[in-house]
Structure formats: C-alpha cells, structure tokens
Amino acid sequence: xxxxxxxxxxxxxxxxxxxxxxxxxxxxxxxxxxxxxxxxxxxxxxxxxxxxxxxxxxxxxxxxxxxxxxxxxxxxxxxxxxxxxxxxxxxxxxxxxxxxxxxxxxxxxxxxxxxxxxxxxxxxxxxxxxxxxxxxxxxxxxxxxxxxxxxxxxxxxxxxxxxxxxxxxxxxxxxxxxxxxxxxxxxxxxxxxxxxxxxxxxxxxxxxxxxxxxxxxxxxxxxxxxxxxxxxxxxxxxxxxxxxxxxxxxxxxxxxxxxxxxxxxxxxxxxxxxxxxxxxxxxxxxxxxxxxxxxxxxxxxxxxxxxxxxxxxxxxxxxxxxxxxxxxxxxxxxxxxxxxxxxxxxxxxxxxxxxxxxxxxxxxxxxxxxxxx
Amino acid sequence: xxxxxxxxxxxxxxxxxxxxxxxxxxxxxxxxxxxxxxxxxxxxxxxxxxxxxxxxxxxxxxxxxxxxxxxxxxxxxxxxxxxxxxxxxxxxxxxxxxxxxxxxxxxxxxxxxxxxxxxxxxxxxxxx
Numbered sequence: 125x126x127x128x129x130x131x132x133x134x135x136x137x138x139x140x141x142x143x144x145x146x147x148x149x150x151x152x153x154x155x156x157x158x159x160x161x162x163x164x165x166x167x168x169x170x171x172x173x174x175x176x177x178x179x180x181x182x183x184x185x186x187x188x189x190x191x192x193x194x195x196x197x198x199x200x201x202x203x204x205x206x207x208x209x210x211x212x213x214x215x216x217x218x219x220x221x222x223x224x225x226x227x228x229x230x231x232x233x234x235x236x237x238x239x240x241x242x243x244x245x246x247x248x249x250x251x252x253x254x255x256x257x258x259x260x261x262x263x264x265x266x267x268x269x270x271x272x273x274x275x276x277x278x279x280x281x282x283x284x285x286x287x288x289x290x291x292x293x294x295x296x297x298x299x300x301x302x303x304x305x306x307x308x309x310x311x312x313x314x315x316x317x318x319x320x321x322x323x324x325x326x327x328x329x330x331x332x333x334x335x336x337x338x339x340x341x342x343x344x345x346x347x348x349x350x351x352x353x354x355x356x357x358x359x360x361x362x363x364x365x366x367x368x369x370x371x372x373x374x375x376x377x378x379x380x381x382x383x384x385x386x387x388x389x390x391x392x393x394x395x396x397x398x399x400x401x402x403x404x405x406x407x408x409x410x411x412x413x414x415x416x417x418x419x420x421x422x423x424x425x426x427x428x429x430x431x432x433x434x435x436x437x438x439x440x441x442x443x444x445x446x447x448x449x450x451x452x453x454x455x456x457x458x459x460x461x462x463x464x465x466x467x468x469x470x471x472x473x474x475x476x477x478x479x480x481x482x483x484x485x486x487x488x489x490x491x492x493x494x495x496x497x
Numbered sequence: 498x499x500x501x502x503x504x505x506x507x508x509x510x511x512x513x514x515x516x517x518x519x520x521x522x523x524x525x526x527x528x529x530x531x532x533x534x535x536x537x538x539x540x541x542x543x544x545x546x547x548x549x550x551x552x553x554x555x556x557x558x559x560x561x562x563x564x565x566x567x568x569x570x571x572x573x574x575x576x577x578x579x580x581x582x583x584x585x586x587x588x589x590x591x592x593x594x595x596x597x598x599x600x601x602x603x604x605x606x607x608x609x610x611x612x613x614x615x616x617x618x619x620x621x622x623x624x625x
Contacts, residue, residue: 138505145508152515159522166526224580224600251578255560260601261580267560307571308606309563424621426570453577 169211169457177243184495185244187482192471195485196464199443201249201419203453209238211457212246215464218449218488219247219295224258228291231259235292245492247449252284253298253341254311263287267310268299274326277313281330281338289334296331297339297383297419299324301369305348312348321369328378337491339419340373341383343410344393344400347421357399357427362391374414380491381417382410384447386428399428402438407446417487419449439463440470448484554614555592560606564589567608573618576608582615 165171178189190198197216204212204220212220220238225231239245250258255267265284271277288296301324305312313323328338341347345366349358373379384407386399395403401420411418423429423442432438442450454460470476486496556572557564567575576582582598589609596615599607610618 142505142508145505145512148512149508149515152512152519156515156518156522159519159526163522163526223578226580255606256575257605258578258580258600260599260603260605264603307565307567308558308560309565310560310606422574425574453574 166458167456169208169214169461172211172214172457172461174214175216180243180494182495183493184497185489186497187486187489190485192468192478192481193464195481196443196467196471198244198485198488199448199450199481200460200463201247201449201451202460203455204234204238204246204248205455206234206237208455208457211460213238213242215457215460216244217246217460219249221249221251221297221451221453222258222293224261226261228259228262231291231293239292244489244494247295247488247492248293249295249297250288250293251297252288253296254300254305255308256311259287268313268323268327269305269310271313271323271327274322277323277326278330281327282333283330285331285334285336288331288336293336295337295339295381297341298331299327299338299340300342300348301340301373302342302345302348303366303369304346307348317365317368318372321372324369324373325376325378328373328380332378332380337380339381339383340370340379342385342387342421343370343382344385344387344389344406345370346389347385347387357430358385358387360387360389362389362393364392367392370410374410379414379416381419382414383419383421384410385421386425399431401428401447402431402441402445404445411446415487417448417491418446420447420451422451422453424453435459435463436466439466440475443467443470443476443481446480448487552611552613554617555594555611556614557589557594557609558606559609561604564609569614569617572608572610572614573621576610576618579608582610 175191175194178185194216198218200217201219201221202208202212202217204222222231222234225234235248252258252265253268255269257263257265266276266280271280284296299313300311301320302312303317303320313320315323324340331338344362346360346362347358349360370382384401386401388397388399389395393406395406400406401423407418420442423438429435429438432441452460452463467476471478471481489496554569556567556569556576558567558572558575576598579598580600582596584595585597586593586595588594593611594609595612596610597607598610599605
C-alpha cells in the first residue's frame with residue numbers, strides 16, 4: 125500500500141514536472157515570437173520614430189525648426205527600394221535614387237508612393253547617363269559617345285529632360301565629363317577637353333529647360349580609367365585638361381550639381397593621398413565659386429570604405445569634407461539611422477560645424493523649391 | 498513511466514533549444530554582432546576554397562561590340578541596378594560565364610558574370 129502510494133506520488137510529481145515544462149515552453153515560445161517580431165520591425169526600420177511635423181507657411185521653411193537629425197537626413201540620398209519606403213519616410217532622408225524598373229507606370233507609382241504625405245518631398249535621382257539607361261526596357265536614348273554636335277547634345281538633353289520630368293524625377297546624375305571612358309566606351313562625349321565641355325553645356329541646356337537638374341561628374345576626372353579588376357582604390361594623375369569641362373560649366377553658370385569621385389588624385393589637383401570625396405581641400409576650393417549642390421559618388425563602394433577602419437570614421441569624414449548630398453545605397457535602414465546618429469554626435473562634439481550642415485541643408489531645400497529662413 | 502520520462506526529456510530539449518533561440522534574438526535586438534556566414538565564406542575562400550577552386554571571379558561589361566573586364570566593386574554596384582539577371586551559360590574569351598544582367602533585351606549595356614562573381618555580389622547585396 126505504501127509502495128503503491130509512493131508510486132502514485134512519483135507519477136503525480138512527474139506529471140507536474142511535464143506540466144511545468146509545457147508552461148515554460150509556451151512562455152518561451154511567446155517570448156521568441158515577440159522578440160522575433162521586434163527584430164523584424166527593427167530591421168525594417170519600423171521602430172524608428174518620425175520627426176515632428178514642422179510648420180511650412182507660404183512655402184517658407186525656418187531652418188531652426190528642423191532637428192539636427194532631420195537636417196543630416198536631408199543630406200542623404202538612399203536607394204529608393206519600395207520595401208524601405210516607410211523607413212526612409214520616417215527618417216526624412218533628402219532623396220531617393222531609383223534603379224531600373226519594368227514600366228513608366230511603375231516609376232510613377234513608386235515615386236508617388238514615396239512622396240505621399242511628405243512635408244518635404246524627396247529629391248528623386250536616376251543615372252540616365254552616357255549609355256546607362258534604367259529605362260531601357262521601354263525607352264531608348266542615344267549614348268553620349270554617339271553625340272557629335274552641340275545640336276545633337278541639346279536634343280538629347282531636351283528629350284531626356286521632358287521624359288524624366290514626366291516621370292517625376294528631379295535630378296539626373298549626368299552628364300559624365302570625364303575625358304576618357306576606357307571601360308564602357310560609351311559614357312563620355314567624344315572629343316578633346318573643349319569639345320567635351322561644349323557638348324556637356326549643350327546637353328545641360330536641353331536637360332534643364334525642363335525642371336530636371338543635371339550633374340557633371342566625376343570630379344576631378346579620370347574616374348572611368350581602366351581599373352585593375354583586383355584593386356579597389358583608383359589613383360590618378362590629374363591634368364588641367366581633366367578639370368577644364370567642370371570649370372567651364374561652372375563659369376558658364378549652367379551647372380546645378382557636381383558629383384565628386386572616390387579617386388585619389390595628384391597633379392593639377394591634389395587630394396592629399398585620400399579619396400577626393402573626403403578631401404575638404406578639393407571640395408571647399410570648388411565650392412568657393414559654386415552655389416549648386418556637391419554630390420558624392422555612392423559611398424557604399426569598397427574603394428572608399430577600404431580606406432577607413434570603420435564606417436563611422438568614414439561618415440564623419442564625408443560630412444566634414446563638405447559635400448551637400450551623400451549617396452549611400454545601403455539597404456539597411458538601421459545603418460542609415462546609425463550614420464545619422466554618428467554625424468549628429470560629431471556635430472554636437474564640434475567635430476563638424478553646425479553652420480556647415482545648415483549651409484548644405486539650405487541649398488537642398490532651395491533646390492526643392494522652398495524659401496529658407 | 499519510461500514514456501513519461503521520454504516526454505519530459507522531449508520538453509526539456511525543446512525548452513533548451515528555444516532558450517538558445519531567445520538568447521540569439523535578444524543579442525540581435527540589442528545590436529550584438531555575431532560573425533556572419535559571409536565572413537565564414539570569405540575565410541573559407543582565402544584559406545581552403547582558393548586551393549580547391551582556382552577560377553577567378555569574372556565580370557565583363559559589354560556595349561555593342563566592345564567588351565571589357567570590370568573590377569568587382571564597380572561590377573556589383575552596376576549589376577545591382579539592372580532590371581534582371583538571368584542564368585545563361587556561355588563562353589567569352591575562353592572563360593565560362595554564367596549570368597547575364599541587363600535592363601532590356603535590346604542592344605544595351607550588359608554585364609556578364611561567372612558564378613563566383615555573382616556570389617561575391619550577392620554577399621554584399623541581393624542582385625535581381
């Protein structure tokens with residue numbers, strides 16, 4: 125009898141232990157589900173809080189109404205991937221860059237969805253340059269290398285401008301005014317430095333006769349030189365000829381934007397053994413006589429990244445150097461959030477001047493059609 | 498009794514596994530970085546893989562009749578922007594290539610990659 129009751133007791137406690145394990149299982153499962161969802165939300169940028177709305181009256185933005193984070197975000201151009209739309213909208217980034225899509229309707233729809241409800245609209249950029257054509261699935265354009273006269277260049281700019289404006293694109297990252305293209309053989313205009321400058325001028329006249337802004341690239345030249353496939357850093361000797369098209373377009377007052385490359389340059393222009401895009405000397409000397417926007421090449425490129433021991437160090441240097449718009453095609457909203465936080469900290473520490481940030485944001489907002497006070 | 502003991506073991510193992518998953522999820526949520534598979538692959542490539550597979554990653558850009566070997570970084574950055582990449586095996590300059598990436602089937606710029614170059618590009622960002 126005693127033995128039987130002990131057995132019963134044992135069975136009972138065994139059943140209780142299993143019951144306890146089952147309970148722990150359901151608690152753990154719930155926690156896994158909650159944390160899993162939180163991780164997905166975090167990765168998608170859903171946990172990023174939106175900046176407070178600002179008051180925009182009569183199309184006037186008061187610069188001080190923007191938080192420092194919002195100002196830094198306005199200086200970024202990111203990949204306009206629809207899956208990151210909410211994150212980019214919440215962060216209030218300045219621009220989105222679109223890659224190829226199947227149809228014009230898809231471009232229009234994507235842009236409309238991004239711009240919906242935005243107090244400060246996104247700049248929308250594309251790379252319709254030389255022979256690179258993200259619209260090739262439904263629209264052809266002649267390659268830059270096939271253009272021989274100013275009239276043809278103007279016509280190319282005009283038709284591209286009308287087409288881009290119709291889709292809702294605001295900036296075309298073109299024309300390339302590097303003198304040589306030893307890789308694609310179709311991205312640059314043909315001819316000597318003066319002819320390239322003239323053709324680029326005519327192209328920009330055509331393009332900008334609609335409301336689309338052009339971008340001369342890749343300052344200070346030699347960015348399309350043939351690169352050793354196993355090397356990531358491009359080092360080039362710059363001559364006065366390389367600089368001429370950029371300076372000509374600036375002097376003619378037709379240049380709205382200029383893109384600076386990752387090439388380490390010496391010669392007629394010296395970037396001090398670092399990529400041009402992080403050389404304050406190169407960017408500030410250009411900006412002395414330029415009121416337009418200075419845009420970086422994609423800062424995801426290893427050619428630039430390998431130059432730094434950490435992305436954070438690179439972010440600070442990029443902002444310090446003086447570009448107005450930083451292109452970063454990283455698809456991780458958290459990394460873009462991290463970039464903003466790192467730069468914000470550098471501004472608060474005095475490493476980057478707040479005035480320098482304000483100067484760029486003012487230019488960006490003006491380019492978006494606002495008045496800034 | 499034996500069945501019950503097994504049942505208990507089953508729940509204990511399940512709970513330990515879930516606890517480990519929970520630990521990983523917590524670490525990820527608080528930004529603790531764990532070595533990624535990508536790094537393991539690059540370690541494998543540099544230490545062992547390269548001894549087994551000597552093929553270099555290859556990426557060519559072609560426009561009309563002109564074609565040139567492209568550095569991998571530029572290649573990946575451009576390939577990512579293309580409308581589509583299709584798996585088509587073909588030979589160029591006696592090199593076997595596996596992928597063709599382009600924006601249109603018409604006569605446009607296209608990028609031709611071998612499997613190794615495609616893998617490299619995918620380790621940075623998903624190409625289409």
